[in-house]
Amino acid sequence: MPNPTRQDPILPAPFPGDKNPGTRDDAPESYLNVVPVGPHRLFAHWRLTPDLRRRTERTVTRPAAPGNLLIRVFRLDHGNDDLERAHATENFPVDESRAAAYFSVAYPGGFVAAVLGMQDCSGRFFPLLRAPRIALPEAPERPAPPPRPDASLNEAAIVGGADSPDLPPELRRIPEEPALRHAQTASAAIPEASGIGVAVPNTPALDESGVISAALASPPDSAAPREDPRSSTRPAGGAAACPVPLSSAHLSGGSEEEAGAPLTLRATLVIEGRLRSGDRLWIERVEPARRPGGHFVWTRPIGDFLTAWNLLRETARERPIPSVPPPASEPRQTQLPIRFSVEIEGAVRDPAYLARLPREISVDAAGRFSLIQSISPRHPAVPEWKLDRRRAPGARST
Amino acid sequence: MHKSPAPFKNPAPESERLLALVLHAHLPECRRPDLRESLEETWVFEALTGSYLPLLRTLDGLRHDGIFARLTLSLSPILLEQLRDEALLGRYGEWLARSERLARYDAGRANRAFGEIAEWHAEFLSEIRRMWEDRYRRDLVAALREHASEGRVELATTCATHAFLPALQGDPAAVVSQVCVGLATFEEIVGRRPAFFWLPECGYFPGLEDTLGAAGVRAFGLESHGVTQARPPPAAGIRTPLRCPNGLLAFGRDNAASRRVWSANQGFPGHPDYREFHRDRVHGLSESALRTAAGSGGSRLPSGLKYWRITGPGEQKEVYNPRTARQLARRHAKDFAGDLVPEPRPDGSGPELTFLPFDAELFGHWWFEGPLWLDALFRSLAETPSVAPATVTEAAHRFDRPPEGVPAPSSWGPRGDFSHWINRETDWIYPRLTEAGHRLRKLLQRREAGPKDTITGRAIRQAARTLLLLQASDWPFMMASGTTASLAAEELNTLFSRFDRLCADLEADRIVPGHLEACERANPAFRDPGLHHYFPGDPPPRPPGGRTDP
Numbered sequence: 001m002p003n004p005t006r007q008d009p010i011l012p013a014p015f016p017g018d019k020n021p022g023t024r025d026d027a028p029e030s031y032l033n034v035v036p037v038g039p040h041r042l043f044a045h046w047r048l049t050p051d052l053r054r055r056t057e058r059t060v061t062r063p064a065a066p067g068n069l070l071i072r073v074f075r076l077d078h079g080n081d082d083l084e085r086a087h088a089t090e091n092f093p094v095d096e097s098r099a100a101a102y103f104s105v106a107y108p109g110g111f112v113a114a115v116l117g118m119q120d121c122s123g124r125f126f127p128l129l130r131a132p133r134i135a136l137p138e139a140p141e142r143p144a145p146p147p148r149p150d151a152s153l154n155e156a157a158i159v160g161g162a163d164s165p166d167l168p169p170e171l172r173r174i175p176e177e178p179a180l181r182h183a184q185t186a187s188a189a190i191p192e193a194s195g196i197g198v199a200v201p202n203t204p205a206l207d208e209s210g211v212i213s214a215a216l217a218s219p220p221d222s223a224a225p226r227e228d229p230r231s232s233t234r235p236a237g238g239a240a241a242c243p244v245p246l247s248s249a250h251l252s253g254g255s256e257e258e259a260g261a262p263l264t265l266r267a268t269l270v271i272e273g274r275l276r277s278g279d280r281l282w283i284e285r286v287e288p289a290r291r292p293g294g295h296f297v298w299t300r301p302i303g304d305f306l307t308a309w310n311l312l313r314e315t316a317r318e319r320p321i322p323s324v325p326p327p328a329s330e331p332r333q334t335q336l337p338i339r340f341s342v343e344i345e346g347a348v349r350d351p352a353y354l355a356r357l358p359r360e361i362s363v364d365a366a367g368r369f370s371l372i373q374s375i376s377p378r379h380p381a382v383p384e385w386k387l388d389r390r391r392a393p394g395a396r397s398t
Numbered sequence: 399m400h401k402s403p404a405p406f407k408n409p410a411p412e413s414e415r416l417l418a419l420v421l422h423a424h425l426p427e428c429r430r431p432d433l434r435e436s437l438e439e440t441w442v443f444e445a446l447t448g449s450y451l452p453l454l455r456t457l458d459g460l461r462h463d464g465i466f467a468r469l470t471l472s473l474s475p476i477l478l479e480q481l482r483d484e485a486l487l488g489r490y491g492e493w494l495a496r497s498e499r500l501a502r503y504d505a506g507r508a509n510r511a512f513g514e515i516a517e518w519h520a521e522f523l524s525e526i527r528r529m530w531e532d533r534y535r536r537d538l539v540a541a542l543r544e545h546a547s548e549g550r551v552e553l554a555t556t557c558a559t560h561a562f563l564p565a566l567q568g569d570p571a572a573v574v575s576q577v578c579v580g581l582a583t584f585e586e587i588v589g590r591r592p593a594f595f596w597l598p599e600c601g602y603f604p605g606l607e608d609t610l611g612a613a614g615v616r617a618f619g620l621e622s623h624g625v626t627q628a629r630p631p632p633a634a635g636i637r638t639p640l641r642c643p644n645g646l647l648a649f650g651r652d653n654a655a656s657r658r659v660w661s662a663n664q665g666f667p668g669h670p671d672y673r674e675f676h677r678d679r680v681h682g683l684s685e686s687a688l689r690t691a692a693g694s695g696g697s698r699l700p701s702g703l704k705y706w707r708i709t710g711p712g713e714q715k716e717v718y719n720p721r722t723a724r725q726l727a728r729r730h731a732k733d734f735a736g737d738l739v740p741e742p743r744p745d746g747s748g749p750e751l752t753f754l755p756f757d758a759e760l761f762g763h764w765w766f767e768g769p770l771w772l773d774a775l776f777r778s779l780a781e782t783p784s785v786a787p788a789t790v791t792e793a794a795h796r797f798d799r800p801p802e803g804v805p806a807p808s809s810w811g812p813r814g815d816f817s818h819w820i821n822r823e824t825d826w827i828y829p830r831l832t833e834a835g836h837r838l839r840k841l842l843q844r845r846e847a848g849p850k851d852t853i854t855g856r857a858i859r860q861a862a863r864t865l866l867l868l869q870a871s872d873w874p875f876m877m878a879s880g881t882t883a884s885l886a887a888e889e890l891n892t893l894f895s896r897f898d899r900l901c902a903d904l905e906a907d908r909i910v911p912g913h914l915e916a917c918e919r920a921n922p923a924f925r926d927p928g929l930h931h932y933f934p935g936d937p938p939p940r941p942p943g944g945r946t947d948p
Binding site for chain 2: 029034041132270366
């Protein structure tokens with residue numbers, strides 16, 4: 001498959017008569033910013049002004065399909081800033097109603113640059129905005145000890161805390177207080193700073209006695225090679241982006257709780273988006289808290305290993321192909337202000353289990369992997385939800 | 399042009415192992431002049447009482463006894479700004495007095511066991527107060543400068559508001575601003591430029607060393623895998639510093655040694671005989687008793703009085719015994735010093751490095767006996783010729799030809815990556831920061847900032863100051879850690895509101911003097927917030943030769 005980047009302009013070209021479309025005095029700037037998070041993970045945020053989008057659409061040779069925005073991530077060699085010399089790319093469709101998203105790249109570490117662009121019906125890519133090159137962080141080969149103590153003291157709650165009766169002549173013991181030193185934040189999807197790989201509630205620990213063996217015993221997919229649905233180009237042999245060959249030393253580490261597990265998985269269901277004033281969303285009959293600007297994030301750990309494992313296999317296969325519109329029977333997420341996704345993170349500590357991972361998954365130097373994948377609002381893992389949108393004249397609630 | 403770091407006297411003795419201990423003192427902007435008392439300001443008071451003053455006392459004691467001691471002490475610019483705020487320091491004195499009154503109240507009313515420990519705390523606070531007022535005359539920096547001039551301490555600094563720089567990679571002006579305003583503020587207050595720069599959260603990305611080098615920095619510290627997974631990885635690992643292509647030295651943390659000093663499960667501070675941190679005396683008092691004990695107001699903010707020892711993981715806590723704890727700290731320090739003794743090596747092998755960076759507040763605030771442990775450590779090392787404490791710069795002098803490489807992007811976060819600061823709880827901050835940077839830049843494009851004393855000049859500088867405060871890594875750290883998340887979010891929203899209002903007023907050319915003055919009173923840090931770094935078109939500082947890529 002020819003490298004699609006060779007046929008397309010790499011850098012956003014200025015529009016005629018406008019040297020820098022992003023900096024007109026009377027308009028907010030368009031921009032794309034990509035922030036590295038983990039060896040596999042990026043956080044991108046952008047602003048695409050309507051003006052820039054309109055002017056781009058006028059230059060697109062064929063009518064662009066709806067939902068045609070995507071972020072193309074270029075994998076670069078050390079010291080190289082030239083996208084034309086990128087040795088791999090990955091495309092990530094972008095939900096047009098949102099201005100930020102996480103992406104999980106196929107190969108950990110290294111340098112990447114990102115371009116936000118539009119893709120027409122023929123698959124041609126029109127770049128709009130480019131973010132500076134960034135370096136994805138490395139995973140330590142052995143997790144480091146925490147530099148800080150468990151800073152889980154809820155001082156604000158204590159300050160606002162309850163009455164105590166007057167002191168008797170001798171001092172009384174403090175009434176029960178939470179086990180602050182070992183408190184876990186139940187809703188956190190990410191481990192606390194206090195410990196490496198400290199198990200969060202509902203973390204599916206590996207049960208070697210039965211469940212996992214059964215799950216992993218199902219045969220891998222059939223031998224016929226499959227087109228990589230992510231339309232990424234494979235790195236050239238020996239390129240820096242290939243996973244580091246693993247030895248058992250590289251797979252050591254993890255928390256005391258997970259020390260014995262050859263494979264761990266943590267899956268989190270994420271529902272997020274941005275609601276306008278007047279919109280109301282209920283997830284399991286509770287409205288999620290909103291942040292400034294109407295943003296919200298609702299997360300729930302997915303409880304058992306088997307479910308997480310099956311999700312991993314399902315979602316690793318089901319990356320969307322950018323040029324193919326979603327099936328008509330599925331509600332198009334681009335019409336909803338909310339997005340449904342799963343985030344799956346795991347670690348392989350026994351090399352024997354590597355072969356069982358879906359082939360789309362690669363691990364970093366610490367044996368960890370990460371995947372973020374959109375799912376349908378009707379996926380079985382998604383709980384009951386209801387959205388009541390602010391009514392435009394004549395419109396009905398969703 | 400900046401002043402070069404002063405040369406250091408007494409290069410580290412020819413020991414086989416060099417212990418480069420770095421303590422990093424930092425607190426976010428905590429001042430709340432609008433409140434009679436606040437939890438945030440209590441953090442400053444507790445840090446002064448538990449860490450900074452006891453550390454100074456430790457250094458004084460070592461000097462008095464002629465014990466060879468060396469360490470590097472980083473002080474964040476935002477902390478330095480607060481330590482020279484007379485109003486804040488005045489409130490510290492009131493807090494100290496109130497805590498001492500509470501301790502004496504307990505000493506007079508409690509049973510024998512609690513009475514003794516309360517009396518002990520009262521005496522401790524009394525001594526702290528005397529040091530603060532009489533010995534140091536409320537000027538910690540002057541006292542530290544004295545130790546620095548004698549070579550005992552190497553003073554260093556960090557970003558202006560301790561921003562997590564990898565999260566700002568996409569905005570080079572923001573990175574430059576944080577580094578340069580930080581260095582300039584340090585120089586203004588301390589009187590010299592530092593050679594060592596503390597990267598907040600040890601957050602590093604390739605190319606950052608160019609910004610540091612252009613600003614005159616010579617060395618910085620990293621999490622261990624930042625060095626061990628450098629390109630190419632050094633054969634000696636963290637036992638030597640790593641020389642970056644631009645000549646700066648990167649020091650990698652010694653995890654095994656760190657673990658012994660600070661691990662929630664395995665380290666010294668978790669010993670049952672050490673003082674329990676979480677339980678403050680005020681938690682057990684009724685409102686009326688509190689008012690009687692501590693004077694009018696009856697604040698339930700932490701008093702710093704913790705009468706209990708860790709005892710165990712459960713809720714039952716025994717009374718703290720300072721004598722037992724002191725003996726334990728000495729034993730732990732001696733054990734630790736013994737573990738540092740290197741294995742015999744062939745002659746001419748060169749020294750080995752142990753680089754140990756810690757938050758300064760771990761010693762004394764989180765781990766009450768930490769300063770005692772440090773004191774005992776230096777005394778033990780004085781009797782251990784094969785191990786010598788050294789400042790970072792002294793240690794650097796001992797490595798003539800360190801291995802070369804580009805460090806790996808890394809941090810000392812839980813996974814060694816950047817996820818503790820960039821995650822679902824915190825990611826909403828970064829688009830707003832990006833847009834704030836754009837807005838400030840656009841304002842500067844449209845107009846000259848003007849002299850500082852014009853209302854326009856003041857407003858633009860205040861906006862830049864507020865943006866620096868918004869970039870602090872403390873906010874996402876607190877939000878991700880969960881415990882003070884709402885406080886951090888509230889502070890962020892307040893700062894964003896101030897910034898937006900200032901920019902809107904500037905854009906409309908109708909600055910409201912009252913609002914501007916209120917912002918200046920609330921957030922007075924950084925006389926020069928570094929506007930010139932945001933002028934569009936100005937590239938980040940480059941090293942000689944103009945190379946930007948590692």
